[in-house]
Amino acid sequence: MEKIICVCGHENPAGTKLCGKCGRPLTEEAKSSKIVDMKYDGAAIRSKTRNKSMVDKIWNFFSSVKVGISLIIINLIAASIGTIFPQEFYISVSTDAEKEAYYENTYGSLGKLYYELGLSDVYSSWWFQILVGMLAISIIVASIDRGIPLHRSLKNQRVKRHESFLKRQRIIAEGPIINGDSANTLNLIEEKMKKLKYKVRRDGNALLAERGRFSRYGPYINHVGLIIFLAAVMLRLVPGFYVDESMWVREGEMRAVPGMEGYFIENEKFILEMHDNEKTENQELQGVNVVAKNYQTNAKLYKQTDDAVPGKADDLELVKEYSIRVNHPLQHEGYSFYQMDFRLNEIKAMNFVLTNKETGESFGEVHVDLTNPQDEYVINDQTKVQLLGYYPDFSGFENGEPQTATPNPNNPAFIFKMTTPDKPEGEVSFVAIQQTVEPNGDNAYKMAFKSVETRNMTGLTVHKDSSIPFLAIGGAIFMIGVAIGSYWNHRRLWVEQLDDGSIRLAAHTNKNWFGIKKDIDAVVEFAHLPKYIDQSDDDAEKEKEGDSTL
Amino acid sequence: MSLISLSGNLLYVAFIAYLVGTLLFGGAIKSSKPDGAVSRADKWGKLALIVTIIGFLAHLSYFITRWIHKGHAPVSNMFEFTTAFGMFIIAAFILIYYMYRLTALGLVALPVALLIIGYAAMFPNSVDPLVPSLQSHWLTIHVITAAMGQSILAISAVAGLLYLLKSINPKIQSKSRFWMEAVLYFGVLVIGFILATVLFKGVGYEADFTYIDTQKAEQEITYNMPAVFGMNDYTLLTENVMNPIVEMPAVINAKKLTTVFWSFIIGSVIYIIVRLVARRSILSMLHPLVQKVNLNLLDEVGYRSVLIGFPVFTLGALVFAMIWAQEAWGRYWGWDPKEVWALITWLFYAAYLHLRLSKGWEGKKSAWLAVVGFAIILFNLIVVNLVIAGLHSYAAN
Numbered sequence: 021m022e023k024i025i026c027v028c029g030h031e032n033p034a035g036t037k038l039c040g041k042c043g044r045p046l047t048e049e050a051k052s053s054k055i056v057d058m059k060y061d062g063a064a065i066r067s068k069t070r071n072k073s074m075v076d077k078i079w080n081f082f083s084s085v086k087v088g089i090s091l092i093i094i095n096l097i098a099a100s101i102g103t104i105f106p107q108e109f110y111i112s113v114s115t116d117a118e119k120e121a122y123y124e125n126t127y128g129s130l131g132k133l134y135y136e137l138g139l140s141d142v143y144s145s146w147w148f149q150i151l152v153g154m155l156a157i158s159i160i161v162a163s164i165d166r167g168i169p170l171h172r173s174l175k176n177q178r179v180k181r182h183e184s185f186l187k188r189q190r191i192i193a194e195g196p197i198i199n200g201d202s203a204n205t206l207n208l209i210e211e212k213m214k215k216l217k218y219k220v221r222r223d224g225n226a227l228l229a230e231r232g233r234f235s236r237y238g239p240y241i242n243h244v245g246l247i248i249f250l251a252a253v254m255l256r257l258v259p260g261f262y263v264d265e266s267m268w269v270r271e272g273e274m275r276a277v278p279g280m281e282g283y284f285i286e287n288e289k290f291i292l293e294m295h296d297n298e299k300t301e302n303q304e305l306q307g308v309n310v311v312a313k314n315y316q317t318n319a320k321l322y323k324q325t326d327d328a329v330p331g332k333a334d335d336l337e338l339v340k341e342y343s344i345r346v347n348h349p350l351q352h353e354g355y356s357f358y359q360m361d362f363r364l365n366e367i368k369a370m371n372f373v374l375t376n377k378e379t380g381e382s383f384g385e386v387h388v389d390l391t392n393p394q395d396e397y398v399i400n401d402q403t404k405v406q407l408l409g410y411y412p413d414f415s416g417f418e419n420g421e422p423q424t425a426t427p428n429p430n431n432p433a434f435i436f437k438m439t440t441p442d443k444p445e446g447e448v449s450f451v452a453i454q455q456t457v458e459p460n461g462d463n464a465y466k467m468a469f470k471s472v473e474t475r476n477m478t479g480l481t482v483h484k485d486s487s488i489p490f491l492a493i494g495g496a497i498f499m500i501g502v503a504i505g506s507y508w509n510h511r512r513l514w515v516e517q518l519d520d521g522s523i524r525l526a527a528h529t530n531k532n533w534f535g536i537k538k539d540i541d542a543v544v545e546f547a548h549l550p551k552y553i554d555q556s557d558d559d560a561e562k563e564k565e566g567d568s569t570l
Numbered sequence: 571m572s573l574i575s576l577s578g579n580l581l582y583v584a585f586i587a588y589l590v591g592t593l594l595f596g597g598a599i600k601s602s603k604p605d606g607a608v609s610r611a612d613k614w615g616k617l618a619l620i621v622t623i624i625g626f627l628a629h630l631s632y633f634i635t636r637w638i639h640k641g642h643a644p645v646s647n648m649f650e651f652t653t654a655f656g657m658f659i660i661a662a663f664i665l666i667y668y669m670y671r672l673t674a675l676g677l678v679a680l681p682v683a684l685l686i687i688g689y690a691a692m693f694p695n696s697v698d699p700l701v702p703s704l705q706s707h708w709l710t711i712h713v714i715t716a717a718m719g720q721s722i723l724a725i726s727a728v729a730g731l732l733y734l735l736k737s738i739n740p741k742i743q744s745k746s747r748f749w750m751e752a753v754l755y756f757g758v759l760v761i762g763f764i765l766a767t768v769l770f771k772g773v774g775y776e777a778d779f780t781y782i783d784t785q786k787a788e789q790e791i792t793y794n795m796p797a798v799f800g801m802n803d804y805t806l807l808t809e810n811v812m813n814p815i816v817e818m819p820a821v822i823n824a825k826k827l828t829t830v831f832w833s834f835i836i837g838s839v840i841y842i843i844v845r846l847v848a849r850r851s852i853l854s855m856l857h858p859l860v861q862k863v864n865l866n867l868l869d870e871v872g873y874r875s876v877l878i879g880f881p882v883f884t885l886g887a888l889v890f891a892m893i894w895a896q897e898a899w900g901r902y903w904g905w906d907p908k909e910v911w912a913l914i915t916w917l918f919y920a921a922y923l924h925l926r927l928s929k930g931w932e933g934k935k936s937a938w939l940a941v942v943g944f945a946i947i948l949f950n951l952i953v954v955n956l957v958i959a960g961l962h963s964y965a966a967n
Contacts, residue, residue, distance in 0.1 A: 311701055
């Protein structure tokens with residue numbers, strides 16, 4: 021690699037804009053500019069120096085700030101497209117055909133197009149993930165490309181800089197001191213700058229006051245945080261790192277927890293509470309009558325003892341008793357149970373009375389527990405009811421056979437065989453809600469519906485996300501980095517006293533020029549220095565500038 | 571006086587103080603007489619700031635009394651959040667004022683806050699009970715931090731607008747002149763919305779309809795403005811009111827479209843009247859007011875507000891939001907439209923900060939970026955809440 025040898029004798033790597041030792045401009049561009057480019061302190065950046073191999077070209081592509089910004093904007097636009105219509109996971113249909121129909125019926129041909137282009141699930145599309153991945157690569161490459169040379173040049177800063185460096189800073193001053201003894205000027209500057217919390221170094225007749233150098237590392241720290249965060253998001257794909265299951269548990273029921281081996285959860289009671297307020301104006305606008313106050317499952321979490329048979333609900337020990345509410349999940353060993361859904365008044369049991377149709381005489385009651393229907397209900401020696409068929413969610417007859425749509429007892433139907441003293445061969449009857457079919461003609465007896473027992477069901481989700489600590493670390497590093505980079509700034513003041521006692525001064529800050537000017541105003545007054553000028557002021561505006569206090 | 575009506579009155583006090591403050595700021599920076607301008611500016615500017623601080627204290631008292639009355643932070647509906655947003659903009663302005671002593675910022679910051687509070691007041695200010703998902707201390711922490719971040723970011727738009735008001739020459743035709751006038755026109759449309767709402771509410775206009783929604787179910791709706799657009803398959807139930815002119819498909823909320831229509835009409839009428847009376851554009855009326863501001867300083871204030879606001883916004887709108895989402899729903903990120911638009915806002919300001927690194931993105935371009943950033947924040951507040959979020963169950967559980 022070629023080296024650029026500065027007039028001062030210092031060897032600089034190719035691509036350096038400002039000599040690392042004395043600060044003299046090395047490129048034609050730097051020499052001709054009025055204010056030098058102080059980005060990365062003029063250090064050579066890999067992407068600006070090599071452009072030969074394929075690796076160089078890819079590296080240069082991703083290290084470019086322009087490419088980075090373009091990737092941010094492209095990601096931004098891609099993300100916004102996903103909010104035009106609701107995403108698939110927010111609509112409550114399951115099959116692809118139903119989804120397509122939903123988008124078409126609800127949003128017309130635009131909705132259909134949206135679905136067909138895959139925009140209805142844009143965030144899991146391969147191209148969206150590639151865009152995010154490219155942004156991540158850009159962050160990594162750009163940070164290495166710029167961070168390392170910047171670190172080197174900040175670490176090896178010299179106090180003494182060449183005139184051509186000082187004169188090309190934005191804030192400069194040159195001239196004799198206003199009054200006092202010029203032999204003491206540098207001491208005065210040092211005293212004042214130390215009071216302003218600058219670190220002051222001196223080298224002969226030169227002085228460098230510096231403050232907040234660490235803030236230059238802020239952007240690199242926050243980029244590290246972002247990369248850790250994005251990597252942590254990917255951890256989800258590692259088996260065992262992420263569990264996301266949902267389960268329904270009826271009151272009084274105990275179920276094995278999916279994804280959490282050896283644990284069982286019992287729903288003791290589900291509670292739904294409503295606010296008892298008067299309807300407010302907002303509720304009226306939204307057409308809402310009452311507002312929910314609380315969704316709660318009183319749950320008990322059990323664990324199998326170590327020697328128990330897997331999957332069997334015995335030998336359990338109680339681990340935790342907790343009221344699961346929204347915002348208050350039950351947590352145990354990295355797993356959390358969230359209150360997500362509920363179903364009220366599911367039929368638990370039905371009571372029938374075996375009745376003589378003509379006389380209305382009752383022969384006894386039959387209690388059918390829908391979770392555990394019996395084959396036979398014996399009333400006495402001569403009277404019994406057999407349950408020939410149970411259809412929890414009766415949906416009609418097909419070829420004479422009753423059908424059930426789901427295994428949930430939404431619309432229970434039964435085929436009973438009633439055996440009574442006067443009909444010892446039995447009578448068969450199909451009984452559903454508000455419907456009775458007697459296949460063998462006119463029965464003498466019927467199963468008269470008496471009452472129903474209901475219970476509530478709670479919908480819980482079971483979560484484990486072991487990537488959370490890593491996400492938290494990444495997020496915290498990001499926040500620290502972004503705060504360092506935003507709330508502090510790197511201010512430097514170079515002063516040189518010439519042989520005749522006059523002062524040459526230059527100042528630079530990466531951010532907040534208003535702030536550094538206040539510091540310089542203070543030191544100028546304290547050490548009677550010549551008045552400084554801001555070289556960006558005169559070329560920024562040709563027109564008359566206003567008062568800066570207004 | 572009950573606590574809640576006291577609270578409401580305090581908000582009125584704040585509104586009036588900001589209105590007076592705006593006029594005083596106008597007096598402070600006007601430069602018709604060169605002699606003694608500085609001392610006059612000082613006097614008027616100080617008075618303007620005192621009035622603004624009084625308004626802010628009243629506003630803060632409104633917030634606190636309403637908080638006490640409700641038992642939780644009053645940031646849970648459109649009215650409450652938007653008034654709080656207005657309050658934090660004023661707070662951010664006062665903060666930046668004390669850093670830079672830039673009186674002219676008040677001339678833009680106060681009207682922006684006034685429009686936002688006026689807009690908020692058009693929504694029902696009822697004290698609504700909280701659904702279970704909102705019953706969390708994260709409601710307070712997340713919403714208030716996010717609003718603070720947005721408000722500080724908004725000051726960069728305030729500085730940007732001021733920058734553009736000065737730097738765009740109203741006498742020379744240019745793209746930026748057109749767009750600047752468009753931004754000012756948008757401000758007038760907000761006034762149009764406020765007037766339309768107040769006007770039709772004042773006469774007690776009501777028209778009941780039934781209509782068929784996207785799920786083919788029959789629904790009822792009450793219009794508070796003459797129905798220009800009718801809902802899908804509507805039936806008018808009220809007598810002696812206007813029959814809709816155009817029927818809309820089910821996917822479009824014709825009631826909201828009607829509101830937009832009337833705001834547009836009334837706002838445009840005001841705009842045209844102003845133009846006809848003054849015989850010049852709004853830009854050329856405001857341009858001479860701001861001649862004395864320093865563009866370099868404004869550019870720096872704009873950049874600095876983004877620097878200060880960006881970490882606060884990240885913390886409130888993304889970090890705290892994720893922690894809360896994890897606690898309430900078991901997932902820190904769900905690609906919900908509100909979340910996505912917070913991410914978009916964040917990405918946009920990240921792009922802004924990176925663009926400041928490259929040459930040529932200071933000054934005018936940067937000022938425009940700040941205005942666009944504020945437009946995204948307003949989009950997230952208005953469109954995402956009222957149009958997009960209505961499509962799914964963000965607060966259903």
